[in-house]
Amino acid sequence: MDKIFVYGGKKLQGAVKISGSKNAALPILMASLLIDEPCYVENVPSLADIDTTIGLLTYLGKKIEKNDHRVYIHRDGHLKHTAPYELVRKMRASNLVMGPLLARLGKVDVSLPGGCAIGARPIDIHLKAFEKLGAKIKLEAGYVKLNANELIGNRIHFRFPSVGATENVLLASVLAKGKTTIENAAREPEITDLAGFLNKMGAKITGAGTPKIVIEGVKKLHGAKYRVIPDRIEAATYLITSAITKGDVKLLGVEPNHLKAIISKLKKSGMIIKTGKDSIESKWVRTLKPVSITTAVYPGFPTDVQAQWMALMSTVRGKSEIEETIFENRFLHVAELQRLGADLKIKGNSVHVAGVKKLSGAPMMVSDLRAGAALVLGALAAKGKSVISRIYHLDRGYEHLEKKLKGLGADMRRIHS
Numbered sequence: 001m002d003k004i005f006v007y008g009g010k011k012l013q014g015a016v017k018i019s020g021s022k023n024a025a026l027p028i029l030m031a032s033l034l035i036d037e038p039c040y041v042e043n044v045p046s047l048a049d050i051d052t053t054i055g056l057l058t059y060l061g062k063k064i065e066k067n068d069h070r071v072y073i074h075r076d077g078h079l080k081h082t083a084p085y086e087l088v089r090k091m092r093a094s095n096l097v098m099g100p101l102l103a104r105l106g107k108v109d110v111s112l113p114g115g116c117a118i119g120a121r122p123i124d125i126h127l128k129a130f131e132k133l134g135a136k137i138k139l140e141a142g143y144v145k146l147n148a149n150e151l152i153g154n155r156i157h158f159r160f161p162s163v164g165a166t167e168n169v170l171l172a173s174v175l176a177k178g179k180t181t182i183e184n185a186a187r188e189p190e191i192t193d194l195a196g197f198l199n200k201m202g203a204k205i206t207g208a209g210t211p212k213i214v215i216e217g218v219k220k221l222h223g224a225k226y227r228v229i230p231d232r233i234e235a236a237t238y239l240i241t242s243a244i245t246k247g248d249v250k251l252l253g254v255e256p257n258h259l260k261a262i263i264s265k266l267k268k269s270g271m272i273i274k275t276g277k278d279s280i281e282s283k284w285v286r287t288l289k290p291v292s293i294t295t296a297v298y299p300g301f302p303t304d305v306q307a308q309w310m311a312l313m314s315t316v317r318g319k320s321e322i323e324e325t326i327f328e329n330r331f332l333h334v335a336e337l338q339r340l341g342a343d344l345k346i347k348g349n350s351v352h353v354a355g356v357k358k359l360s361g362a363p364m365m366v367s368d369l370r371a372g373a374a375l376v377l378g379a380l381a382a383k384g385k386s387v388i389s390r391i392y393h394l395d396r397g398y399e400h401l402e403k404k405l406k407g408l409g410a411d412m413r414r415i416h417s
């Protein structure tokens with residue numbers, strides 16, 4: 001398994017190009033299951049999760065070519081309706097085949113994803129919504145099996161604005177008969193991007209990006225060309241890199257409007273942030289102040305940046321509090337950051353942080369993607385050498401991480417072992 005060696009203490013400076021959004025590209029690629037016409041998707045990041053998605057779609061019967069950041073999806077022949085355990089266990093977002101396969105084939109069997117490092121992550125909201133659209137559900141031998149002769153539009157109210165459930169309902173209801181309304185829908189930019197792609201395919205979706213989405217079902221969709229939005233979580237991670245290394249980093253190819261919550265907290269802490277049309281410059285000019293955060297659904301502070309913020313606050317003298325409200329167990333990075341000398345105490349769903357004068361390099365182990373980003377940030381700020389293992393988690397969501405950080409002046413290298 002590969003490891004990353006980081007020699008910390010360098011100030012990172014320069015420009016970095018932000019990749020396409022992983023969490024927008026995944027459902028967009030899954031949407032190709034709705035049609036047997038070609039689709040062309042640009043700005044798709046080169047990541048392990050994208051390879052897993054292409055592997056799953058290929059297994060189901062799609063013919064796909066990926067060339068750099070472009071994905072070309074050919075006409076398909078016969079589609080399978082089962083997403084097996086071996087593929088689903090690699091990536092929870094595999095459950096996004098449920099919506100399109102149910103709509104196109106009238107049946108789909110998906111292995112239950114099970115819990116993961118950051119929480120139990122059930123799919124009850126997805127299933128309840130499919131039932132509302134007329135699907136019959138059976139749980140058998142670790143698989144959830146959905147059947148529907150036809151899907152019929154309905155009013156669906158989510159008990160929580162789940163990102164995945166909103167995407168799955170969009171992917172199913174575009175081909176349902178009549179009108180579907182999702183109330184308390186997720187508002188994340190990735191939802192708006194999926195709706196944008198579906199509308200380009202001929203769907204009739206309005207209200208994406210608001211809590212109420214209305215979908216007028218259509219009989220058939222057609223092929224489309226689309227460009228995925230920039231990755232706001234990757235962008236946030238590089239903004240925090242500039243803060244934690246007392247550096248000056250310019251992000252290129254980014255959507256500043258998607259990063260308002262992060263920018264506002266960084267400014268509050270003392271960073272100088274300038275936004276352009278598709279760029280953000282973040283500069284350290286003075287000692288930062290501690291700033292507490294509470295994670296929330298969009299447009300609140302993203303749970304996917306909680307770990308990175310904790311790494312930053314661990315280095316900012318004074319006290320702050322990090323509250324996690326989206327996932328029940330997303331603090332696995334705490335014990336690893338403590339190995340660098342961070343002063344962190346878990347109290348229920350919060351972590352009390354007392355910023356320390358300096359972190360010192362140490363061996364650490366990654367538990368999940370964003371925890372991994374936090375450990376890299378901590379290592380960049382720490383004095384001396386850190387060795388980070390289980391970095392395959394990072395390869396799931398950060399394109400060319402070492403190359404980009406080295407381009408900013410980081411002293412790090414990957415060891416293949």
Ligand code: EPU
Nearest residue numbers: 023093121122123124125126162163164165304326327369
């Ligand atoms: N939940 C339920 N029941 C459901 C669905 C969700 O209880 O049927 C709960 C989950 O257990 C969790 C909360 O609702 O506690 C939020 O889950 P949500 O469905 O919104 O998240 P997701 O679709 O599984 C996506 C991202 C995550 C990101 C979350 C929250 C993708 C592929 N994944 O997951 O990204 O943390 O939304 O914003 O889009 C990451 O990129 O590192 C990552 C984990």
